[in-house]
Amino acid sequence: MKVRLAGVERRFGPMQALAPVSLDIADGEFIAIVGPSGCGKSTLLRMVAGLLPASAGVLEAGGRAVTAPVTELGIVFQQPVLLDWRDALGNVLFQVEMRGQRPGPWRERALALLDQVGLKDFARSYPHALSGGMRQRVAIARALVHEPGLLLMDEPFGALDALTREQMRIDLEAIWLRRRMTVLFVTHSVDEAVLLADRVVVMSPRPGRVEQVLTIGLPRPRGLGARRAPEFLRAEEAITSIFLERGVLSRADA
Numbered sequence: 001m002k003v004r005l006a007g008v009e010r011r012f013g014p015m016q017a018l019a020p021v022s023l024d025i026a027d028g029e030f031i032a033i034v035g036p037s038g039c040g041k042s043t044l045l046r047m048v049a050g051l052l053p054a055s056a057g058v059l060e061a062g063g064r065a066v067t068a069p070v071t072e073l074g075i076v077f078q079q080p081v082l083l084d085w086r087d088a089l090g091n092v093l094f095q096v097e098m099r100g101q102r103p104g105p106w107r108e109r110a111l112a113l114l115d116q117v118g119l120k121d122f123a124r125s126y127p128h129a130l131s132g133g134m135r136q137r138v139a140i141a142r143a144l145v146h147e148p149g150l151l152l153m154d155e156p157f158g159a160l161d162a163l164t165r166e167q168m169r170i171d172l173e174a175i176w177l178r179r180r181m182t183v184l185f186v187t188h189s190v191d192e193a194v195l196l197a198d199r200v201v202v203m204s205p206r207p208g209r210v211e212q213v214l215t216i217g218l219p220r221p222r223g224l225g226a227r228r229a230p231e232f233l234r235a236e237e238a239i240t241s242i243f244l245e246r247g248v249l250s251r252a253d254a
Contacts, residue, residue: 001062001072001149001182002027003048008057009207010043017043019209020057023201027149028180032193034239035203036248041186044208045152048184049075061150071099073150074143078158080135082127088114089123092142099146106145113141116175133164140172144179153185157192166224169195173221194235195222202242211242 018040117137
């Protein structure tokens with residue numbers, strides 16, 4: 001699904017959360033949005049989903065103006081937001097039921113997704129019996145069960161430990177390579193943005209604006225060794241330099 005933003009901005013009363021943002025996202029492209037807290041990353045994601053109206057500008061998804069919640073997409077938040085009284089399979093199928101469809105015909109697809117995210121043996125496990133990473137895998141499967149053309153991810157790995165986060169990053173790339181849906185991935189991690197994205201959108205402090213868009217030329221899949229690649233190091237340095245110039249980061253020897 002293509003996404004187009006032209007001069008899109010958002011205000012909350014007198015406060016401007018997001019300065020005019022223009023960006024064209026191709027069908028099947030993986031875009032990472034990185035920036036400091038409060039710069040409007042999550043606000044931008046919610047506007048693309050149609051959960052918040054834009055204060056100005058033009059916003060389109062799939063060639064149509066976004067004027068209401070977009071149903072042809074999946075969303076993964078920082079917390080998995082699972083239903084405690086449903087097992088993993090039931091949580092994945094919950095989205096199907098909320099769409100007014102019978103879950104039976106979707107059962108095999110839901111099980112296949114749980115298999116793809118490494119939870120084949122946990123379909124009947126309840127959230128309290130799953131680790132944080134496993135719960136987030138259920139949330140990803142739930143977001144993909146209806147085959148969306150667009151996947152929005154709002155810091156989905158932020159609450160995970162470092163090792164789980166790294167494995168989730170590798171697994172997400174593998175899922176995307178198989179399905180090639182468009183992804184907008186919000187993160188605070190420069191490493192994560194560079195390792196996942198086709199392009200990285202670097203945001204300024206509030207009011208958030210696009211400081212730079214970097215194309216990442218790393219070959220895929222990007223496994224554990226990708227951090228040693230010259231292209232990774234160049235991209236990481238470029239993004240870090242922007243944050244140093246804008247005062248988001250400061251040098252230890254300053």
